Amino acid sequence: MQLNGCIMTAMDAVFRALADASRRKLLDALHAENGQTLSELCAHLAMTRQAVTKHLVLLEEANLVAVVWRGREKLHFLNPVPLHEIYERWIAKYERDRLQALSDLKQGLEDNNQHN
Amino acid sequence: MEKSTFVYVTFIRTTPEKLWAAITETEVPREFFWATTLHGEIRAGAKWHSTAPDGTVVDGGEILELDPPKRLVLSWQHEMQEEKKAEGVSRMTYTLEPKDGMVKLTVLHEMDRGQSKFIEAVSNGWPVILSSLKTMLETGEALEDTRTW
Numbered sequence: 001m002q003l004n005g006c007i008m009t010a011m012d013a014v015f016r017a018l019a020d021a022s023r024r025k026l027l028d029a030l031h032a033e034n035g036q037t038l039s040e041l042c043a044h045l046a047m048t049r050q051a052v053t054k055h056l057v058l059l060e061e062a063n064l065v066a067v068v069w070r071g072r073e074k075l076h077f078l079n080p081v082p083l084h085e086i087y088e089r090w091i092a093k094y095e096r097d098r099l100q101a102l103s104d105l106k107q108g109l110e111d112n113n114q115h116n
Numbered sequence: 117m118e119k120s121t122f123v124y125v126t127f128i129r130t131t132p133e134k135l136w137a138a139i140t141e142t143e144v145p146r147e148f149f150w151a152t153t154l155h156g157e158i159r160a161g162a163k164w165h166s167t168a169p170d171g172t173v174v175d176g177g178e179i180l181e182l183d184p185p186k187r188l189v190l191s192w193q194h195e196m197q198e199e200k201k202a203e204g205v206s207r208m209t210y211t212l213e214p215k216d217g218m219v220k221l222t223v224l225h226e227m228d229r230g231q232s233k234f235i236e237a238v239s240n241g242w243p244v245i246l247s248s249l250k251t252m253l254e255t256g257e258a259l260e261d262t263r264t265w
């Protein structure tokens with residue numbers, strides 16, 4: 001019971017962290033270029049340094065962002081492990097190919113629309 | 117110098133000793149690592165390599181630092197695909213820290229070159245391996261995905 005309680009708490013933190021557009025934007029920025037400093041992250045986003053710092057703390061607590069010190073520089077990395085755990089929990093192996101096919105179809109149709 | 121770096125963190129409900137035993141176990145196929153087997157002595161300076169179930173050498177290197185059950189640093193070179201092997205030797209650090217009754221496992225994999233194809237390839241593998249290692253230590257069984265090559 002205790003074990004389940006703790007697993008839920010960790011997963012709750014992930015979903016709470018993801019339930020915010022600014023934090024998702026920060027994850028997008030790290031996905032585009034991993035290992036950025038706070039200043040680099042601030043440069044591309046229309047957010048104050050304080051706001052970015054606050055969001056990064058929440059992302060770190062949810063384990064969606066991992067931090068590595070290189071000398072005096074604090075680098076932020078997107079940590080996809082919790083997302084993989086969500087994926088493993090709800091997306092069964094046999095569903096993957098169909099989901100990929102659907103996703104490809106959607107992307108293909110949307111690309112076509114843009115060209116017309 | 118330009119670097120390619122990936123960092124992965126997972127929290128596992130286990131002890132540092134059990135986690136250490138799982139990542140340093142040799143001569144048995146690892147359920148959390150696509151049934152590959154780790155070979156070699158676990159001591160600083162010793163050479164290691166891993167093999168697929170058919171005996172093909174997958175990766176190899178040297179144990180650079182060893183501080184059980186806290187830190188393990190390996191040099192790591194891919195051996196199967198020429199293009200990735202040609203990139204040379206990467207560096208892999210496992211850090212284990214007890215935290216709130218769990219162990220925080222950090223995996224840092226880096227290579228001294230930008231846009232490394234090898235680092236890009238392992239970056240797809242590590243999240244799967246670590247999810248599976250966590251599931252194995254917490255439930256007794258690794259994820260189905262990683263139990264076979």
